[in-house]
Amino acid sequence: MSTSTIDNPKIVSREEWLAARKTLLAKEKQLTRERDALAAERRQLPWVKVEKNYVFDSPDGKKTLADLFDGRSQLIVYHFMFGPEWNEGCPSCSFGMDHTDGALPHLAQRDVSFAAVSRAPLSKIEPFKKRMGWRFAWVSSFGTDFNYDYRASFTQEELTRGKVAYNFDLVEFPSAEAPGISVFYKDKSGTIFNTYCAYARGTENVVNTYNYLDLVPKGRDEDALPFTMSWVRHHDRYADGYLADADKPYWPAEATPAG
DSSP states (O other), rough: OHHHHSSSOOOOHHHHHHHHHHHHHHHHHHHHHHHHHHHHHHHSSSOOOOSSSOOOEEETEEEEGGGTTTTTTTEEEEEEETTTOOOOOOOOHHHHHHGGGGGGGHHHHHTTTEEEEEEEEEHHHHHHHHTTTTTEOOOOOOOOHHHHHEEEEOOOOHHHSOEEETTEEEOOOOOBBBOEEEEEEOOOTOOEEEEEEEEEGGGGGGGGHHHHHHTTTTTTOOOSSTTTTTOOOOOOOOOOOSSTTTTTTTTTTGGOOOO
């Protein structure tokens, strides 16, 4: 709903509201059916065998991609934007991860494990994770090809060319790190397959705050912002808006607001 509608809402009787609500409900039900059909189609995507033996740094020592499954057959990896030179993780990725811990026991009941992966070293990941109060598994891919292979990190050479391969297209991107979700399956022989990847707004499904905001009259209220998520801060920084990286490497430079 636009701000003008908020300023001048249409006020009706309960009976008129109910008729309008039922009309919208029919559209919502259609969207639900379409979403279910799309999810089924997503599950029918072909798989790609993972040929490389990726090894990550974890608080418990070296871990392979297979280890991240933690005894389960399905693994969701969130590519968390946290570059090796950064002082803290991306606020927008942090916004998404604030919704993760509560889901972990429920995912486990459906044979799913979860891990965040960043190129930042553990020496930076661990204190930031503690500061945020998170419990999910988070490993470092520093020195590996993992984030590059799954198109969530870009080399300086790629950035110099002006466009990078991201979200299945060649696009301009403001950072060497990008958000993404990669899904893997491990069969009984231990062979791992990549079954799905999502990037950019394709990762929004994990951000339940947006689902709540879509219910209220002002919605996400982002139309007048320099870019959609410029309002987001780490959950302990809404009072002062402080960001530890002065150059804000996770945001478009031309759209970076003050503060």
